[in-house]
Amino acid sequence: MSRRVKKPLKARGDRPKGARPYRGSQAERPQAYRPGAKPARFSAPRAAKPAPFVAEPEKAVAEPPPLPGKVQTVVVTADENNMRVDRFLEARFPGLSFSHIQRIVRKGELRVNGKRADSKDRLEQGQSVRIPPLKLDAPKVAGQLSEATTKTLDALKEMILYEDADVMVLNKPAGLAVQGGSGTTRHIDQMLEVMRDAKGQKPRLVHRLDKETAGCLLVAKTRFAATALTGSFRHRSARKIYWALVAGVPKPKQGRISTYLAKEEGEEDTIMRIAAHGDEGASHAVTYYAVVETSAQKLAWVSLKPVTGRTHQLRAHMAHIDHAIVGDPKYFNKENWELPGGLQKRLHLLARRIVIPHPRGGFIDATAADRFDPIENAPEE
Numbered sequence: 001m002s003r004r005v006k007k008p009l010k011a012r013g014d015r016p017k018g019a020r021p022y023r024g025s026q027a028e029r030p031q032a033y034r035p036g037a038k039p040a041r042f043s044a045p046r047a048a049k050p051a052p053f054v055a056e057p058e059k060a061v062a063e064p065p066p067l068p069g070k071v072q073t074v075v076v077t078a079d080e081n082n083m084r085v086d087r088f089l090e091a092r093f094p095g096l097s098f099s100h101i102q103r104i105v106r107k108g109e110l111r112v113n114g115k116r117a118d119s120k121d122r123l124e125q126g127q128s129v130r131i132p133p134l135k136l137d138a139p140k141v142a143g144q145l146s147e148a149t150t151k152t153l154d155a156l157k158e159m160i161l162y163e164d165a166d167v168m169v170l171n172k173p174a175g176l177a178v179q180g181g182s183g184t185t186r187h188i189d190q191m192l193e194v195m196r197d198a199k200g201q202k203p204r205l206v207h208r209l210d211k212e213t214a215g216c217l218l219v220a221k222t223r224f225a226a227t228a229l230t231g232s233f234r235h236r237s238a239r240k241i242y243w244a245l246v247a248g249v250p251k252p253k254q255g256r257i258s259t260y261l262a263k264e265e266g267e268e269d270t271i272m273r274i275a276a277h278g279d280e281g282a283s284h285a286v287t288y289y290a291v292v293e294t295s296a297q298k299l300a301w302v303s304l305k306p307v308t309g310r311t312h313q314l315r316a317h318m319a320h321i322d323h324a325i326v327g328d329p330k331y332f333n334k335e336n337w338e339l340p341g342g343l344q345k346r347l348h349l350l351a352r353r354i355v356i357p358h359p360r361g362g363f364i365d366a367t368a369a370d371r372f373d374p375i376e377n378a379p380e381e
Helices: 085-092 098-106 147-157 190-193 223-234 314-318
Strands: 072-075 128-131 159-162 167-172 215-219 240-248 254-265 270-275 284-297 299-306 347-359 361-365
Touching: 085 128, 085 223, 098 223, 147 159, 147 167, 147 190, 159 361, 167 361, 190 215, 215 223, 215 361, 223 347, 240 314, 254 314, 270 314, 284 314, 299 314
Parallel strands: 215 347
Antiparallel strands: 072 128, 159 167, 167 215, 240 299, 240 347, 254 270, 254 284, 284 299, 347 361
């Protein structure tokens, strides 16, 4: 194991393309987080795990209006520009279930500028979206829980890292999908059905993790919280830190990766490719990384802080600098590379920590693994 990193290295000829040491304006530098206060820029590491969030005395806050019972047409705002159709609906109407969203889109009941749309289509500012009558899933009749329901409820309770009246943070295991899809029968969204409250409200997902990514997953327990948290993600008020095991040791040991990413559709799969500024569908993506530990020159344990939230951003960025995440089936591109003995053959990526404004004041600060992390204590220059 190598020594703990104290300062980033100067630029050298072997620096991977797309990565550079921490430099630039204050706005470009990653941030550390403190519960109950505005996240500070690279402060001293935490001495201990932060105390659980304690909500301020509850203020009278109006619940969002009920879901529309008739057809309506809304206009995409500047804040909603480039949002996917399904996420647009979730943000506008947090009470909707994933299955309901997919159903109205599949049936063509939702129209964008008069045309049918797919749930993954991106919206543009100024477009008109026709929305059909919407409804919440009916609450289940109260009664004795079945054995299957009890097992699901116990499984969810085992995952809980933090919980209060509005919010829950789960420690999602690798291999468990967040939402349904082709051939997926068990997923977090489906499991949350067993946690409907007396009014029939089901906890709502407010962000996503890939199926093979483990770690912190934020869930809203009320429509009020869902609206507030979705807005925080949209305005990049959420701060996330990941841990990954990568092939080789990045040089410099602390750096910044800045590229454009665009979706590339294949016959069997979809990946994010490195694109040029101005390419169709290309979005700017920025990631900070810092090496935590190394195993000779074979492996490195790195901490990753995405500034933007593009699809597969961390996976594509680490492959781009030639240090792909171990076990990544989409982006691991090293030939004749053998998995060291004792490592599982799966994606080694953990959503370690999430910090986000609490809907009722202060900050939620949850971690799935607590120890010193150099990306939280990176130098100012």
